[in-house]
Amino acid sequence: MILLALTLLGQGTMATAGDGPKPELIGNMGAAFAPENYPPAALRVREEGLVVADLTIDAHGLVVGCKILESASTALDEQTCRIVMSRADLFRAAKDKRGKAMIGHYALRVRWSLPGGDTKFHEVARSGSTMSELTVDADGRVSDCRVYTMPGHNVIPDIPCPPSVAGLQKAVMEHSGSRTPPRFHYMGFTDRIFDDGSVINDEVPEGAVVLQRYRVDFAIDATGRAVDCRVSISLSGGGVPHGPTRCEAGIAFVKDQNMPKSGYDQVQWVYQILPPSP
Known part of the structure; x- marks a missing residue:
């Protein structure tokens, strides 16, 4: 929901991973990481930080793999992967030179920041x-x-x-x-x-x-x-x-x-x- 994206806690900045054709981001990553998606377990203990993940995107544009390259905490890492793997509207599959959809990789960076230091959820x-x-x-x-x-x-x-x-x-x-x-x-x-x-x-x-x-x-x-x-x-x-x-x-x-x-x-x-x- 775009409304919630405006109060985004986890701001995602995108980069590609590896060589070859890349999947295309087509969905609203800001809405996916809206404030209410901040994991309660992380809020309770005031956890925040940068999560970097290597996403595997299949030929249908679905996230089928999420490998954490840089960890912030267990709760934030797991929530990052849970969000992207539960949505089917974020990516368009990579395509080869003939235009055929193929598996590709996408480097995702999400910085989780506590909302004004307030840990109430x-x-x-x-x-x-x-x-x-x-x-x-x-x-x-x-x-x-x-x-x-x-x-x-x-x-x-x-x-x-x-x-x-x-x-x-x-x-x-x-x-x-x-x-x-x-x-x-x-x-x-x-x-x-x-x-x-x-x-x-x-x-x-x-x-x-x-x-x-x-x-x-x-x-x-x-x-x-x-x-x-x-x-x-x-x-x-x-x-x-x-x-x-x-x-x-x-x-x-x-x-x-x-x-x-x-x-x-x-x-x-x-x-x-x-x-x-x-």
Whole structure:
């Protein structure tokens, strides 16, 4: 989910490994390593650092091997491999001179950084909303990255831009019918609703086009974990997959006597085509 990529904790910078044809990164690595994917075990003991891994990508573009070349910790190493091996939307297979798909290698560097030194990984089960936005130039450069809490447009400071938005750029290009990558403004809205909480971000800004809209209902077990996530997509454009659910991310909520038994996330991605850069 691009919204979460804007608050990225593990910023991935990519490099190739070995000789021969290389797999192509086509997915959003920033979304894959979004904040809620920070392993709880590493948060508890304040682990952070750089993980370097040699990925083996098969002829279908799937990560079938993950060899750690530089370790940060067991929890961070394992989470790095778990994330890339659980997703089928990150890579396009390498091709030989005849254009036939083949096995290839990709060197992945992910720097895991604790969020402001805060090691809390439990969230208060309270209704709320966030909005994120960024600008993507035709050459893929990302700028003007901001995240707000709603209502009130309160800015969350020091939000880094994601290292790659290739998947989002491709989706906007396909959805808009552009023959070449356009320059565009992106906005992502996420409402987290419990009990009788109401949706805040329900209107599409004037001049914007909805790329994807979906909802994730979840139950909360006795330990505070989000379980039994159910995704319902009301609008999906450009073949963009929804981001990791709370169940997939292992999100836990603070346990108290008023903790609800269920909730849902409502997510909406929109974009607006911009004039070329002057």
